[in-house]
Amino acid sequence: METGMSPGMSWLATSWREVLSLLQFRFMPEKKREALAFAIRGWVASMLAMYLAFYLELDEPYWAPLTVWIVLQPTPGMSISKAFYRIVGTIIGSFMGVVLICFFVQTPELFIAALALWVGACTMVSNLLRNFRAYGAVMAGFTAAIVASGAIERPNEIIQIALARCAATLIGIACATIITAIFAKHEARTRVRMLLAKAIGDTIRRSALPVTATTAERLALGKPLIDELIALDAEIDYAAAESAGVRIHEDCARSLVAHLFQAIAARRSLEEELPRGGTSADPEVAQLLDSTLQFFRNAPELMAADQWLTLQQQMEELRRKIEKAMPEERVSDFRPAASSRMVLDRLDELLEHLARAISDWQLLLGGWKWSPSLSLNFHRDRRRAVINGLRAAIAVGVAGAFWIASAWSMGPSLLIWVSVGASFFASAPQPDRLGNLFLNLVMVACVAAFIVNYFVLPGTSAFPILAFAYGLVLVPATVLLYNARNPIPIMAFCANFIALSQPVNAMTYDTAAFLNNAMALYLGCGAGVLSYSLFMPADPRVARRYVVYRIRLGLERISRLEPIPSFDVWQTRMFDRINRLHDPANPSGWPTDEWFNGGLAALGLGTEVLRLRHLLTEARLASRTAGLIRTVLQSFREITARPDVARKSVRHALTELERNVPEGREEKLSWFRVRGILEKMESFFADHPTFLTGRTEMI
Amino acid sequence: MKEINLFGVYFSPFVAVLALALIIFFALRVWLDRIEVQKWFWHRSLFDAAVFVIILSVIGLMF
Secondary structure (H helix, E strand, C coil): CCCCCCCHHHHHHHHHHHHHHCCCCCCCCHHHHHHHHHHHHHHHHHHHHHHHHCCCCCCCCCCHHHHHHHCCCCCHHHHHHHHHHHHHHHHHHHHHHHHHHHHHCCCCCHHHHHHHHHHHHHHHHHHHCHHHHHHHHHHHHHHHHHHHHHHHHCHHHHHHHHHHHHHHHHHHHHHHHHHHHCCCCCCCHHHHHHHHHHHHHHHHHCCCCCCCHHHHHHHHHHHHHHHHHHHHHHHHHHHHHCHHHHHHHHHHHHHHHHHHHHHHHHHHHHHHHHHHHHCCCCHHHHHHHHHHHHHHHHHHHHHHHHCCCHHHHHHHHHHHHHHHCCCCCCCCCHHHHHHHHHHHHHHHHHHHHHHHHHHHHHHHHHHCCCCCCCCCCCCCCCCHHHHHHHHHHHHHHHHHHHHHHHHCCCHHHHHHHHHHHHHHHCCCCCCCHHHHHHHCCCCCHHHHHHHHHHHHHHCCCCCHHHHHHHHHHHHHHHHHHHHCCCCCHHHHHHHHHHHCCCCCCCCCCCHHHHHHHHHHHHHHHHHHHHHHHCCHHHHHHHHHHHHHHHHHHHHHHHHHHCCCCCHHHHHHHHCCCCCCCCCCCCCCCCCHHHHHHHHHHHHHHHHHHHHHHHHHHHHCCCCHHHHHHHHHHHHHCCCCCCCHHHEEEEEEHHHHHHHCCCCCCCHHHHHHHHHHHHHHHHHHHHHCCCCCCCCCCHH | CCCCCCCCCCCCCHHHHHHHHHHHHHHHHHHHHHCCHHHHCHHHHHHHHHHHHHHHHHHHHHH
C-alpha cells in the first residue's frame, strides 16, 4: 500500500502499533482481556488503598484494601452505585456499633442480643430492597458487628476504632471507584440504549404474533421479554450512576419500560378475548385488527431505518380509525358487540402504550427535557425477609452465646464473620449453594495467605515488593475467577486473602494468631452459611404459595385503595411476581407454563378490576349497572379471606346485567364495556379455577 | 479553624468542608448534566473529579 512514508517511518509506525497492541493485550481473547483488565484495576486500587491507609497510620489498615475487593465491579456504573450504598451502610453501621458499645459494654448478654437484633433487622430490610440498596442494608448490619466487636475489649477507644474503620472503608471505596471510573470502559449509555431499543423491538415482535399463534410460540417470545424488561431496572440504575447522559433520562427510561409492560398486558388481554368472542360478527373490527397486526409486522423495518416519526404517525392513524369504530351500533346481539368493544379498547391501549414508549425513546435520544415519570414496581417478599432476618439474628445470638461460654479470644472475630455469613447471601435465590462456594474459596484463601505470610513477606521490606507479592496472588486468582455477572467468588477469595494475611506497618509473624484468626473466619462464615440449611431452608413451594397469596392481597388492595392505584403500579409489580412464579426449578405438580399463564391471567384480572373502578368514577352509567359494579368490587375486597365469593359475584352481576340494558348512547357504551370486563373476569375463574385459592395440592 | 464538637466527639474541620463541597458539587452536577457538559469534555468522570477538587479547595481557602 502506498502511504507516502519513508521505509524507516513505516517500520517505526508498524512497530509502534505492535507495541501498542501488546500493551493492550490484543493477543488475548476478548473475555480473558476483560478479566485481566479487571484484575489489574482491582490490584492497583487495593494497593493504592493499602498505601494510603499505611501513610495515614490507620488502626488495622488492611480494611481499606479489603473494602476495594468488596466493592469492585466490572463497570464504572456498578462500582459507583455499590460504593454509594456501601458508604451509607458503613456510616449507619459504624454509628450503631458505637451505640451498642456505649449501652451494653458491661453486659455481654445484652450486647449479643442487641447486635443479633440489629444484624437481623438489617438483613430483613436488605431483603425488601433491590440492587445495591440491599447491599447497603447488609453493610449497615455487619459494619456494626465489625466496629463493636473490635471495641468490646477496649471500649474507651470506641470512637477512634469506629472512625478508623470508617476511614479505611471510605479510602477503599474511593480508590476502587476512582480507578474503575477512570480506567474501565464507559459503555453504560450505549448498552442501556441498545437494551431499550431491543426491548421495544421485541415487544413489537411479540405484538405482531398472529391471532392463531400457539401458546408455545407466545411463551417462546414472551418469557425472555419479561426477563429482559425486569433486568432493565438494574441496568438503568447502573447506567445512571455512570453516565450523565442516562442520569438526565433515568425517569424517561423507566417510563419507557413501564409502557412496554403495559403494552404486553394489553396484547395479552387481546389474546384472551379473541378466542372467546371472536371478531367475525363485525368485519370492520376484524379489518382493524388485521391492519394493526400488519403494522406491527412492518414496524421492525421502520425501526431499523430509524423512521420513528413514520411509526408514530401510522400509530396515530390506526388509533383514529379505532376511535371512530362503533360496533355496538351495528351488531344487535350483546355478546359479539361487547367482545368487539373489548377488542377495540385493547387494540387502542396497545397502540397507545407503544406510541408512548416510542416518544420516551425519542426523548432519550435528545437533551434534557422534563417528562412525567412512570415508576417500576417490584414484588417484595416480606415472608422471606422476616425468615432471613430471624435466621441471621439467631445465628449471631448462638455465636455470641458460644463466645461467652467458651471465652475464646477470637470470639469478636467469630461474631463478625457469622454476621457476614448469615446476612450476605440471604437475598440470593440459593443462599446455601452460594455460601458453600464462598466457604471453599475461603479455604483456598487461607492456604494462599499462609504461604504469602510465612514464605514471601518475611523477605520483603519495601512497599513496592509487598505490592508485587500481593499481585502475584490477587491478579491470577481474579483472572481465574472472573465472571462479569457474579463477582462473589472474586470477593470471597481476594477479600478473605487480605483479611487473613492482615498486612500492617510492622508485620508480626505469629503462627498461632494466624491460625486462630483463620479458624474464626472459617467457623464464623461456616456457621452463617450452615444456618441457611438448618433454620427454615428456602422452600420453592411455600415461596410460590406466598406469591399467590400476595396476588390475592394485591387484588384486594386495588379494589379498595383511594385514590385508584395506577395501572403501571399493578402491572409492573405483577410482571415481577409472574417472573417468580415461573421458576425454572419448579417442584410443583403443575407445569411451569401453567404457572406463567395463571400469573398473566391474574394480571389481566387485576387490570379489569382497575378498569371497573375507573368506569365507576369516570363513565356515565345507568344506576343498576353502577350498583352491580359496586357489588363486584365489594367481593374483590374480600378475596384474601374468601376467594370464591368474587367468582359467584361476577356470575351474578353478568346475569343481572343482561336483564338491564340501558337506553342512552353513553350508558349503552359503558354497559358494553362493563359486560366485556365481567366476561373476562368470569373466564379467568373458569380457566384458572384453583389459581387464586392457594390450596396446597395446586401448589 | 476549630475542631467540630458533635455530642462530645471532636471532628476535623476538614469533614465539614468536605460535606459542604459534596453538597455544592451534587447540586452543580444536576445542572451540568442538564446542559450536557460532557459534549465538550473528553472524560466526564475526570472532569467531575476536577470540579470537585476545585470546589473543595475554594471552600478550604475561604475558611
